Amino acid sequence: MNTFIRALIVSDFLLYFSYGLLTPIFAVFITEQIVGANIETVGTAVAIYWIVRSLTTIPLARWMDKHDGEKDEFLFMFWGALLMSLTLMSLVFATLPWHVYLIQVLFGVFNSMAIPGWRILFTNHLDRGKTGFEWGVWDVAVALGTGVSAYIGSYIADIFGFNTLFIIVGSIGILGSFLLIPIYRHTHTMRQLRGLHRRTSDELLEVASLDKP
Numbered sequence: 001m002n003t004f005i006r007a008l009i010v011s012d013f014l015l016y017f018s019y020g021l022l023t024p025i026f027a028v029f030i031t032e033q034i035v036g037a038n039i040e041t042v043g044t045a046v047a048i049y050w051i052v053r054s055l056t057t058i059p060l061a062r063w064m065d066k067h068d069g070e071k072d073e074f075l076f077m078f079w080g081a082l083l084m085s086l087t088l089m090s091l092v093f094a095t096l097p098w099h100v101y102l103i104q105v106l107f108g109v110f111n112s113m114a115i116p117g118w119r120i121l122f123t124n125h126l127d128r129g130k131t132g133f134e135w136g137v138w139d140v141a142v143a144l145g146t147g148v149s150a151y152i153g154s155y156i157a158d159i160f161g162f163n164t165l166f167i168i169v170g171s172i173g174i175l176g177s178f179l180l181i182p183i184y185r186h187t188h189t190m191r192q193l194r195g196l197h198r199r200t201s202d203e204l205l206e207v208a209s210l211d212k213p
Contacts (some may be wrong), residue, residue, distance in 0.1 A: 001134060003127040007183045008118060014082055014176030016171045017145035021157030022088060029162050034097055041097050045104045054110030061116035070124060070187035073117040078180050080114025085173025090164045090186050121187070 027042045043069055065075050087106045094100050134161065157165045 001130070001137070002125065002127055004183050004186050005127065005134055005178060008122050009127075009134075009141050011081070011176045012118065012138065012142040012178045014179070016142045017149045017171035017175050018085065018176065020089070020095050020146040020149030021156065021165060021172075022170050023146075024150045024154050025157045025162070025165070029157075030100060031092070032128065033095075033162060034100060037097050037100075042098070048101055049104040049108045049111075051103050051160055053111050056109050056112035057116060060112050061120075062117060064105045064120060070121060073120045074180070074184050074187045075117075076113045076182075077117030077121065078177060079112045080112070080117065080176040081180070082174060084111040084114060085170045085177060088173065089166055089170025092163045118201070125186075133200075147178075 027039075030037045030042050030045065031039065060076065064076060082179060084107055087103055087110060090103060091100075122138070153165060153169075156168060
């Protein structure tokens, strides 16, 4: 597994771990800590996040496909991940339903920045012949991070309170974001990507010609 892929997986593990800390107690936080909130508020907040994410993902992903090789994907991924973490940390200041709704809007937009960028870079840098293995490692890492953090998050909230949990969530997410910085120098420009694709096509043609009787 190359260094680029390893860094993406470790970063994503930390990000999913941090978000997983919050997931099991998010509804409890809203109904117990937000003034005037109820179960409908929880449903509205979740719906806002998914609707915003759905509306913004494709336009941002299409823009990334058309600009500056992998440089823009990296910047969208990095800033999206960092701002998602800071957004979740801002739940410390949420006291009213509209505060939660605004945070969900921002979280949806920043998620739309980070996820397509990450997936494009991960796909571009997969090791040949190890595609299934490396996607499998990522899937296991994310599943473990999310699963383990679900219990830890509920424990922290119960013992230390929601504000402590939000600060921990944001801090781990920020760490995961900054782990991405060293791989920026390994991203490719549009011209370099064209060269890589051309060499790959030539290699495939060469292999195909060798297979002919």
